[in-house]
Amino acid sequence: MKGRPAVFLDRDGTIIREYGNFWEPAQIELIGGAADAIRRLKAAGYLAIVTTNQGGIAQGAFDEHQFWIGEHRMEELLAAEGLKLDAVYFCPHDPDKGDTPYRADCECRKPKPGMITRAAREYGIDLPASFMVGDSDADVGAGNAAGVRTVKVDTGYGRGVSPFGRHDVIDPATGKPPHPNHQAPNLSEASHWILRQAR
DSSP states (O other), X not given: OOOBOEEEEOOBTTTBOOOSSOOOGGGOOBOTTHHHHHHHHHHTTOEEEEEEEOTTTTTTSSXXXXXXXXXXXXXXXXXXXXXXXXXXXXXXXXXXXXXXXXXXXXXXXXXXXXXHHHHHXXXXXXXXXXXXXXXXXXXXXXXXXXXXXXXXXXSTTTTSOOTTSSOSOOBTTTTBOOOOSEEESSHHHXXXXXXXXXX
C-alpha cells in the first residue's frame, strides 16, 4: 500500500517573510497567498510539512526556545486561517560554527535530505508523489536528493544568492546550483503547478 503524498515546505521566505536570523514574533507575516496555497494542497490530500534550516541556533543568534516562539506565532497565523501544519522539522546545526552539539556536519541540514527522509519514515510518505517548495538552492538540493519533485519560488532569496553572497549549494556533477522541476513566483502559484502535475 502506497503512503500519502506530501508537500515539504521551507519556512522563511516561502511561507513567511524572510527576516534573517531572528525577529520579534509580532513582526512575523505570512507571504500573500501562502495560507490559501496550503489550504489548496491539504484539500487535495497532501500533507503539509515544514522543513527548515535554523543555523542561527548554532551560530548563537537565537536559541531553540526562541525558534519555537517564532514557530508558534506562524502557526497562530495559520490557525486564524483555519489551517494546521501536519509536522515541523528543523535543523539547528552548522558545520563550521558554534559548539557541540550544534556544530555538526549533520544529515538534516539542507541540501542534505535528512529532514525529508525522516518525515517519510515517520508519516509513511510516498516520496515519488511528493514535492519540495522553497526559495533557496539548498531546498532544491534536498528535494532532489530525497527523490521528490522540486519548486523554487521567487519570494525570500528566490532567484538570487544567499545572504552570505554565494549560492547555498553547488551540484558537484554540474558545477551549478541544483535545478528545480519548476520555478514559480510564490507558493500560491507553486501550489497550482503541483496540483496540475497530480492530474
